[in-house]
Amino acid sequence: MPNLVGIFGGTFDPVHNGHTETIRSLLNLITFKEIRVIPNGIPPHRPSVIASTSERLQMVSMAFNSLNNIVVDDREIKRRGPSYAIDTAKEVINLYDSCSSICWIMGTDAFSSIDSWHRWEEFLDLVNIIVMSRPDKTIDKNTISYKILKERQIDNKEDFISSKKGKVLSIKVRPVKVSSSKIRHNIFSGKPVDEMIFQEVAGFIERTKLYIEKNDSFKD
Ligand code: ATP
Numbered sequence: 001m002p003n004l005v006g007i008f009g010g011t012f013d014p015v016h017n018g019h020t021e022t023i024r025s026l027l028n029l030i031t032f033k034e035i036r037v038i039p040n041g042i043p044p045h046r047p048s049v050i051a052s053t054s055e056r057l058q059m060v061s062m063a064f065n066s067l068n069n070i071v072v073d074d075r076e077i078k079r080r081g082p083s084y085a086i087d088t089a090k091e092v093i094n095l096y097d098s099c100s101s102i103c104w105i106m107g108t109d110a111f112s113s114i115d116s117w118h119r120w121e122e123f124l125d126l127v128n129i130i131v132m133s134r135p136d137k138t139i140d141k142n143t144i145s146y147k148i149l150k151e152r153q154i155d156n157k158e159d160f161i162s163s164k165k166g167k168v169l170s171i172k173v174r175p176v177k178v179s180s181s182k183i184r185h186n187i188f189s190g191k192p193v194d195e196m197i198f199q200e201v202a203g204f205i206e207r208t209k210l211y212i213e214k215n216d217s218f219k220d
Pocket of ligand 1: 012108109110
């Protein structure tokens with residue numbers, strides 16, 4: 001069986017318990033050699049990111065510090081220009097021997113827009129994808145992403161790992177109903193966020209006064 005390496009990309013503005021707890025449950029369900037957590041630099045889909053790249057990197061490191069088999073990877077932050085998943089996937093594939101199986105990990109909401117990703121067809125053929133369930137975010141049956149899911153879905157974990165690329169595995173993880181936008185909204189509105197983020201991250205946000213002055217639209 002090939003060694004499984006995960007890539008978990010995100011804006012992490014800020015990182016929250018939905019990110020860490022879903023990865024924790026994934027690690028309990030599947031054996032990974034490691035999961036590389038990669039905050040994006042200039043996200044192609046997200047014009048307004050509030051925390052700086054360095055702040056997001058620091059928060060991600062704090063939040064994932066207590067989990068085993070996690071590597072926080074700053075390659076997208078260091079790269080100039082937009083953070084395209086396909087470029088990151090190619091770079092990560094080159095880090096491991098050809099026996100490894102590289103899979104991109106994302107929530108159902110991210111997978112729902114996969115057909116808008118840069119060179120998405122090539123991306124889908126390059127890596128495997130794990131889609132983690134996310135509360136209230138299902139993949140609409142009338143979409144291209146749903147069609148992709150049905151065409152490429154594999155139910156058996158071993159077959160998925162062995163196939164190495166082009167396949168999708170749906171995993172039900174312990175539901176954590178939280179989002180970065182909800183946290184930004186709560187902080188801006190003076191509401192508590194303690195239940196949603198790691199304590200050290202909460203302290204960092206308080207010290208740096210992040211999300212107090214600037215806010216964007218909140219999506220639940
Ligand atoms: P925002 O609310 O600003 O859109 P977000 O909470 O979705 O942010 P991201 O950093 O954009 O956070 O998410 C990174 C990855 O983590 C994505 O693949 C997303 O689907 C997944 N994810 C985020 N929150 C959860 C959650 N609560 N459960 C499962 N997956 C999640």
